[in-house]
Amino acid sequence: MLKAIQILGSSSFGFVSLPCRFKRKPQANCDLYFLSRKPIKASNLSSLRSKASSFAFRIRSHIHSDSNPYGASSSSSTSTPVQSTGIRKINFCQSCGGRTKHEIPDGEEKMRAICTSCGKIIYENPKMVVGCLIEHENKILLCKRKIHPSFGLWTLPAGYMEIGESAAEGAIRETWEEANAEVEVLSPFAHLDIPLIGQTYIIFLAKLKRPHFSPGPESSDCQLFALNDIPFDSLAFSSMLVTLQLYIEDTKVGRPMFHYGIINKRPGTSPSEIHAYTLDHHLKS
Amino acid sequence: MLKAIQILGSSSFGFVSLPCRFKRKPQANCDLYFLSRKPIKASNLSSLRSKASSFAFRIRSHIHSDSNPYGASSSSSTSTPVQSTGIRKINFCQSCGGRTKHEIPDGEEKMRAICTSCGKIIYENPKMVVGCLIEHENKILLCKRKIHPSFGLWTLPAGYMEIGESAAEGAIRETWEEANAEVEVLSPFAHLDIPLIGQTYIIFLAKLKRPHFSPGPESSDCQLFALNDIPFDSLAFSSMLVTLQLYIEDTKVGRPMFHYGIINKRPGTSPSEIHAYTLDHHLKS
Known part of the structure; x- marks a missing residue:
């Protein structure tokens, strides 16, 4: 069996309890x-455009300060998905090994990891x-x-x-x-x-x-x-x-x-x- | 405008010409x-399981040896998609900066980049x-x-x-x-x-x-x-x-x-x- 996929650690963002709880026979x-x-209605495109940025920043900050409640290490792998974030702390450039800085590149609006050596911008999807x-x-x-x-x-x-x-x-x-x-x-x-x-x-x-x-x-x-x-x-x-x-x-x-x-x-x-x-x-x- | 997305370089794999060519009014x-x-029929699951691995390996080898026919550098960014590969050469670990080796990890079937310093397996999706x-x-x-x-x-x-x-x-x-x-x-x-x-x-x-x-x-x-x-x-x-x-x-x-x-x-x-x-x-x- 393949063990092909990463667990990057489940976050502890948690979820809000809703009044509707599913039983064996849904109500x-x-x-x-x-x-x-x-x-979807983009009634406020400015808000929409900045949403991904603020979300990513919030998730990144959170992940870095939190322990993983499930105990899965970043090097663990499994083919089973977890509802965890794919956002990692990027300290180094995968291409040249240079240190990264985290800032908004010229002409962009979102915080990115940028290699201080080769200048590469590292994107996450x-x-x-x-x-x-x-x-x-x-x-x-x-x-x-x-x-x-x-x-x-x-x-x-x-x-x-x-x-x-x-x-x-x-x-x-x-x-x-x-x-x-x-x-x-x-x-x-x-x-x-x-x-x-x-x-x-x-x-x-x-x-x-x-x-x-x-x-x-x-x-x-x-x-x-x-x-x-x-x-x-x-x-x-x-x-x-x-x-x-x-x-x-x-x-x-x-x-x-x-x-x-x-x-x-x-x-x-x-x-x-x-x-x-x-x-x-x-x-x- | 955001320039949020990477161009990782279009490959020159090329495509096969088909007899059906679209004109303004499709035939x-x-x-x-x-x-x-x-x-989809998984008549040969063994083949299916190894397909992704061989594809990834082929693409990786190809990308690394080819120049980019479009001239887009790896540090370029654009919000417009290109039909290029997301597969990059991973030489270093983004977490610790250690050199990577490329081999099949224990318990897996696919070639991965593995950090020789911290042991992290780097997955690409x-x-x-x-x-x-x-x-x-x-x-x-x-x-x-x-x-x-x-x-x-x-x-x-x-x-x-x-x-x-x-x-x-x-x-x-x-x-x-x-x-x-x-x-x-x-x-x-x-x-x-x-x-x-x-x-x-x-x-x-x-x-x-x-x-x-x-x-x-x-x-x-x-x-x-x-x-x-x-x-x-x-x-x-x-x-x-x-x-x-x-x-x-x-x-x-x-x-x-x-x-x-x-x-x-x-x-x-x-x-x-x-x-x-x-x-x-x-x-x-």
């Missing part, structure tokens, strides 16, 4: 919450996490995590997308690694941004090519769950909670859609409170 | 080519390019590039997604920067992976909030084009060609869908031959 008010549509939502005989395949963070909690098979592969290929690969399951991707299902931690989740609907699966090295268990039995109180990540909830909503109306949304988490609560978020700018196709 | 055989559906397809009075807004690469060619407003923003926010920001246009995102339209260069294009349908636009600092012109007048022979990137073609196809059947696809480019031709690709694993929602 109607929760459904409304998930399916609100708020199209969000990371994509790719995974599969597999329905088999009206049940969904979930994996129980055997690694930190979220040890012992359930997730869809997913992991960081690698250079050289497509999102669909990455989702198939991760499913093989985490659940020893060979799948065929059927359609794109969800694109969920989590700006605060610099991650984008890309989830595909998929089907088992053979009805065989078993825990991979990072899973202690793999099980098929009926929609009414999904362990919403024991899921590993907000992104998986949102994905499963959207899927359940779609089954009620007859067919899966494609969903775009932004998962906004807020400071003040523990990262383990995966229900503490808002799903904003939810759009469907 | 029927081109349409068929674009709309073929090939669901694909980058997201986000942009808007804006229809206004049955015409599409395009920007003429005033910068290299693809100087003088037309593109949808788009650029690299930044840490701290969502894909939709990034697409709105880039449209403001490149076309001085305030837009509202309406729906997700396309997710196009280009594995060979480590990029994923995320394109939204959007509308002008006001009928005002003008060239930003990186554009020499902005124009609305009727669908029959889109300059298919003067587009900047394959991703934009595919996006516009899919949109035209959708208008023929009445409504826009959400499209997933993989743009596979092949060695042997010039990067300027944007028609030289295949669109594989095209899925719709």
